[in-house]
Each structure stands twice: as C-alpha cells, then as structure tokens.
Amino acid sequence: KSIVYEESVKSTQEIAQKLSYEQKPEGTLVVADEQTGGRGRLGRPWQSPKGTGIWMSLILRPDIPLQKTPQLTLLAAVSVTKAIYKVTGLNAEIKWPNDILIKGKKTVGILTELQAEADRVHAVIIGIGLNVNVTSEDFNEDVREIATSLKIESGKETKRAELIAAILEEMELLYQEYLRNGFGLIKLLWEGYAHSIGRRIRVRSASQQLEGVAKGITDEGILLLEDDDGKVHSIYSADIEI
Template sequence: MLEESVDARILEIMLAGAGFASGEALSRELGVSRTAVWKHIKGLRSQGYRIESVPAKGYRLVTAPDLITPADLTRGLATRRVGGRVVCLKETDSTNSVAFRMAEDGAVEGTVVIADTQSAGKGRLGRVWLSPPGVNLYCSVVLRPPISPVAACQLTFLSVVAVARAIERVTTLSPQIKWPNDILVDGKKVAGLLNEMNAETEKVNFVVLGIGVNLNMRLGQLGSTLRHPATSLLEASGQPVQRVGFTRALLEELDVLYDRFLVEGEAPIRAEWLERSAIGGRRVKVSSGDREFRGTVQGVDAFGALLVQPEQGPLETVLSGDVTL
C-alpha cells in the first residue's frame, strides 16, 4: 500500500469509529506493524492533525487541519484517472513546473500536484500568480490524452468548466467564464488556468493543467497591481470554503469531463463553456499582441479561438490576448 493510502485508511478508521482505534486493530486492518502505525500517526500529526493517544485505548482524531493532504483528498475521491496519485507540497516555486518535471520522468496520467504556497506562481502571458499560504488552491494535473498538439488547447475548456462546476457544488455563487480561461464571480476574477504541454509534431506526450482558485484570500491579500479586478470565494459569498472539499469536487468534475472528452471530443464541453460564458453576444474590447479593436463576440471555435465581429470588416479569429467588456 502507498504511504499516503495508509494515512488515508488510518484517518478513515478513526473517523468511522466514534471512540478510540487501538494500535493493534489498526495494524491488523492495514497489514502493517504497530511501529509503522505509530510512525504514520506521527506523520499525520506533523501535517496538523490533532490525534489523542491513550495507553490501552489507542488513537482518536480530535481535529483535522484545513490543509490539503493526499490522505484527506483521496479519501472517498470518486474518480477514474484524476487524482490516482496526489503530491502535496508545503511550498514550491510553481506546481506547474513540478508537475511538468514529474511528467517528464514518467508520472502517470492523473497525477496531481498541489502546493500550500508558490514562490513563483505562473500566470498567463508571463504574469505572476499571487500564491499566499493557507488560503487558496494551487493545483496542477498531468494528462496524457491521445490527441494531436493542435487539439491540446481544447483541454482548456475542460479545466474552466470543471472549476465553474466545482464552485457551484460548494457555494451558492454563479461563476461565469471569460475568454480565454478566467472564471469570474460578480464580474471579478476568482480563478485562472495555465496549461503547459510537451509534444512532438504528431502527438502530445503530456499536458499539465494548472489551476489557481482564490478560495479564502481576503481583499487585502489580493494585491493592488492586478490588471483586472479580483476576488475570492470567501469575499464573494461571505463563507469560508473548505479547501479539501473544494479540491475533491474539482478533481471529480475534471475526471468526468476528461472521460467525456476522450469519448465524445470537445463539442459538448465547448457547448457548456459557451452557455457559461460572460461575453457571448456582448460588445468587447480585444487586445491581442499590439493590436486593439472592438467588436461583438460570436463564440469560440473548436480550438478555443475567440470569434469577434468588428463593426466593419470580416469576422476576426483571435488566438490569444485579453478581452474587456
């Protein structure tokens, strides 16, 4: 059994029983020595779990931290691929960079890397993604879809829709999608996605889906130099979000969408993306490279490019950039 699975089972057993779980019962149930059980209890304590231990009675879980741990996350996680392996780090430069290196070294599809804080969180177009500790979700998922490199951008539809669905599952908020990959609540950015890919001419080796969601960040932490107004789920709803619960919901939604993508392609997910879009049919200002123009959004094509009808001239296909309402 993987080390994190032993942790998960110990927590499960302690949660299932109302009182104490004896060291002997745990060792029997898990097929490991009592010394190993003790080592795992010590490990769980160092992750912030308060576990009471009473001689002749055993162990009892008193409180769990709002940390995202592999044991908590994988307990009851109903997925086929996503989250098959979970790595949680206290601090790193960027979960995307860690996941990318792990994928280069052969990490299985569905591997998830999460950090409590990032010292160099990467945003789109070379921007920095603010990543204070203890409050948000910074997560990267390794996928190995059997598709061509040109189709890889379609995976953005998946992660954006998954984040929107997860927000709806754990809050009463109504998130909206803003091209290319922002999630807005009340018109303010609450999440961003950054996909990175390793590919050959014909085939994708792997894609890293990078997902940052502002969960419990307070206004003062949001930074004053942001290009677009930002918020967090806590600021928008007034309710703190349990980080493990949100992350589990997100991984489950991503798994369902990825399954569907592999069977049916991007069309049904793009349709949901469009339904959830904040800019469909609206007049916007497009900034792409050193060009700016205004027009009305007609939709997105199968490769994620924005289709905009300017006041004059032919329909424009915008491959990258920013839009403002």
C-alpha cells in the same frame, strides 16, 4: 493516480512538468499550500499566499493533435465553474479563454502548458489557481480592484479539500466524455457559462487590437469576433477587455 502535496514550492507547474518528464502517469496532481513564484499567463506572476487558495497542477496525456489542446483549458474552466457552484452556490462566469469571474472580478486563473514534439502531445499540464479564502488584504494593491475570492463573495470559508475533490470529480467526468465523444458537449457547457459571448468586447494582443461582438468559439476553442464591418476574426490568444 497520485496526489503530490507540497507545503511550499515555487510553482506547482514546475513540479508537474518535472514529474511528467519522469513519466508519471496521467492524473498525477500536484497541490501546494503556498507558491513563492506562481506563474500566470503571458509571463505574469500569480499571487499564491499560504493556506488560502487552491494552487494545483494536473498532468493529462490525451492522444490529441497539438491544435486541439486549448479545448482542455476550456474543459478545466467548465469543471471549476461547476464545482464552485456545487460547493458554494456561487455563480461564476468564464471569460475567454480561461479566467473565471464572480461579479466581474477574477477568482480563478488557468494556465495550460504543453510538452510536445512535432505534432505529438506528451503531456498537457493544467494549472489551476483558485482564490478560496483569500481576503482583500492578501491581494497586492495592483490586483485588489480586479480580483476576488470565494470568501469575499460568499462571506464564508470554504474547505479547500472539498472543493479540490469536487473539481477533480467534474474534470474526470468531462474528460471521459471528451475522450469518448469529443468536444461537442463541453463547447456547449462552456458557451453557457461564458461571460463574453454575444457581448461587445475589445481584444488586445501583441500584434493587434480589435473591437466587436464575441460570437462564440470554434471546435478548437478559438474565439470568433465579428467587427463592425461584419468581418469575423479568429482570436487565438489575447486579453479581453469589456
């Protein structure tokens, strides 16, 4: 397995996609010190200032059907949450599908991209953006209110290499568990870290806006929302407001 380290790239997702097309093996990791065009979900930009965060993309090649790939995003979220606790002692919470919050503010974003043909998955590229030693001045004004970092929350610098190692260790363990025994344990862990389960939330997507109580997730990683009439909706992709 190899780690590709870059000082400055547009996006580690882009590099990992390219390496994956070149048949680089599962486990290949791209890490950058800075991204000039980091991308978030739903076409949003992801600020990735130099030397202060973990900006990385991991190539996985699981032999699973396409509709199960959201499970891997949840696996990554659990791994990062555990690693943050191990290294810093901070308790983070997961907000469906893939944000990690500390005290209600976003600390980590995860972006999963696929290379697939028909129902065959060639690669799952898991991009993790983690605000480690980012200061509030580093954040653009538009995200300052809603974003935070490990440094802001703990008052201490965290060594990025140590945290990357801890994340990879957790991911490796959970990925082996996943390949061997399926999603069961990961789903339980995820629900244990989840911020919204059992709470009232509002979800907003391009096609709908719904309000109700988040009941849990399905085996496929789909969010179940019960509205006030007791009807349960399956949410595949949306933004959650609390």
